[in-house]
Amino acid sequence: MFITRRLEFDAGHRISTHNSQCRHLHGHRYCIEITLSGNIIADEGVAQQGMVMDYSEVKRIAKSVLVDQWDHAFLVYSGDTKVLQFLQSIEDHKTVVLDVQPTAENLALLAFEILDGAYQDSYGNHLQLEQVRLYETPNCWADALRGSV
Numbered sequence: 007m008f009i010t011r012r013l014e015f016d017a018g019h020r021i022s023t024h025n026s027q028c029r030h031l032h033g034h035r036y037c038i039e040i041t042l043s044g045n046i047i048a049d050e051g052v053a054q055q056g057m058v059m060d061y062s063e064v065k066r067i068a069k070s071v072l073v074d075q076w077d078h079a080f081l082v083y084s085g086d087t088k089v090l091q092f093l094q095s096i097e098d099h100k101t102v103v104l105d106v107q108p109t110a111e112n113l114a115l116l117a118f119e120i121l122d123g124a125y126q127d128s129y130g131n132h133l134q135l136e137q138v139r140l141y142e143t144p145n146c147w148a149d150a151l152r153g154s155v
């Protein structure tokens with residue numbers, strides 16, 4: 007069985023090497039869809055009976071390890087030294103420095119790596135992260151799938 011939980015967050019970025027408008031500082035309302043696989047929990051009387059994982063638990067974990075860090079942050083490539091220096095000159099600015107350009111592909115992959123392992127199989131139901139889909143805009147998204155990232 008597969009379940010998916012969607013969360014949204016706002017972040018700024020730019021793709022410093024882009025040959026068009028994405029090299030300018032701008033932001034997105036990102037949407038992340040987290041897909042988990044596992045067996046439906048059959049244990050009689052437990053809170054998650056009938057579920058793969060409680061959607062609220064999927065959300066709580068995603069927020070604690072990823073979404074709260076990226077929300078209202080500027081996601082900057084460490085090689086984008088001009089913007090990085092500018093952001094570091096602003097006191098208490100929420101900046102997330104990445105080793106890669108903040109494209110949808112790289113953010114989906116990073117999110118997969120961060121989230122994988124955060125979802126623990128508490129009921130012996132073989133729970134695991136299968137896919138992270140990251141929408142940069144309603145029309146543009148990237149998928150990081152287990153085994154093909």
Ligand SMILES: Nc1nc2c(c(=O)[nH]1)N=C([C@H](O)[C@H](O)COP(=O)(O)OP(=O)(O)OP(=O)(O)O)CN2
Pocket residue numbers: 021028034108109110111142143144145146
């Ligand atoms: N393969 C990728 N291509 C592009 C990425 C990316 O992450 N991966 N990112 C961008 C820009 O950052 C931008 O966010 C995308 O802008 P755009 O192509 O304009 O997308 P829209 O949905 O806003 O376009 P509409 O024309 O309004 O549909 C560029 N490329």
Ligand SMILES: [Zn+2]
Pocket residue numbers: 019028032033034142
């Ligand atoms: Zn963009």
